[in-house]
Amino acid sequence: MEVENIKVDDILPTRxxxxxxxxxxxxxxxxxxxxxxxxxxxxxxxxxxxIKSEMRKIAVPPHRYSSLKEHWMKIFTPIVxxxxxxxxxxxxxxxxxxxxxxxxxxxxxxxxxxxxxxxxLCGFEVDDALALLxxxxxxxxxxxxxxxxxxxxxxxxxAIGRLAGKGGRTKFTIENVTKTRIVLAxxxxxxxxxxxxxxxxxxxxxxxxxxxxxxxxxxxxxxVASRVSERM
Numbered sequence: 001m002e003v004e005n006i007k008v009d010d011i012l013p014t015r016x017x018x019x020x021x022x023x024x025x026x027x028x029x030x031x032x033x034x035x036x037x038x039x040x041x042x043x044x045x046x047x048x049x050x051i052k053s054e055m056r057k058i059a060v061p062p063h064r065y066s067s068l069k070e071h072w073m074k075i076f077t078p079i080v081x082x083x084x085x086x087x088x089x090x091x092x093x094x095x096x097x098x099x100x101x102x103x104x105x106x107x108x109x110x111x112x113x114x115x116x117x118x119x120x121l122c123g124f125e126v127d128d129a130l131a132l133l134x135x136x137x138x139x140x141x142x143x144x145x146x147x148x149x150x151x152x153x154x155x156x157x158x159a160i161g162r163l164a165g166k167g168g169r170t171k172f173t174i175e176n177v178t179k180t181r182i183v184l185a186x187x188x189x190x191x192x193x194x195x196x197x198x199x200x201x202x203x204x205x206x207x208x209x210x211x212x213x214x215x216x217x218x219x220x221x222x223x224v225a226s227r228v229s230e231r232m
Contacts, residue, residue: 056114123183
């Protein structure tokens with residue numbers, strides 16, 4: 001896998017050193033400098049010490065244990081071989097731990113790797129989550145149905161049903177038009193895509209939650225998407 005400039009359309013296609021010094025005053029004694037040179041030397045700020053290691057910890061939900069075990073090599077390979085990070089699954093704490101290694105070329109790879117694992121644990125497929133490693137302008141956003149409208153019981157179930165559609169048709173349509181990926185996890189909604197595309201998808205999802213008919217949401221989506229494509 002080579003990191004290069006890739007368009008979002010190619011990634012999300014349509015769906016069908018440690019440095020420290022120790023001194024022992026008992027073994028070496030040096031006269032304190034005096035005068036202007038001594039004052040200038042004392043006033044210099046101390047050198048910044050390099051942080052020993054940076055680490056990210058991602059908690060694994062219980063219902064994702066089996067999926068993580070099944071796809072572990074697909075997650076392990078790009079993080080270790082291409083991002084040059086170190087990763088392990090802490091069985092006791094039930095967390096995925098990622099940290100930088102001496103071979104890590106860029107410290108920002110640590111955050112990219114953490115976002116990649118978090119996206120997979122949210123329910124996205126590994127191939128879709130890999131886009132977070134390859135592109136810089138992709139983001140992961142999560143919100144709940146109650147953040148848009150307070151619903152309970154059957155009203156909540158009907159709202160989630162409107163978001164998914166028959167056989168997932170509504171969700172797939174929003175994904176294809178906005179070039180995003182959507183995961184419906186009970187009352188939580190996870191979005192993966194560029195900032196502008198996430199805003200389009202979120203607006204369509206909020207309209208569905210508020211009760212707008214899918215046909216009207218489709219029309220608004222297509223008109224907005226066409227204007228955005230012409231502008232770009």
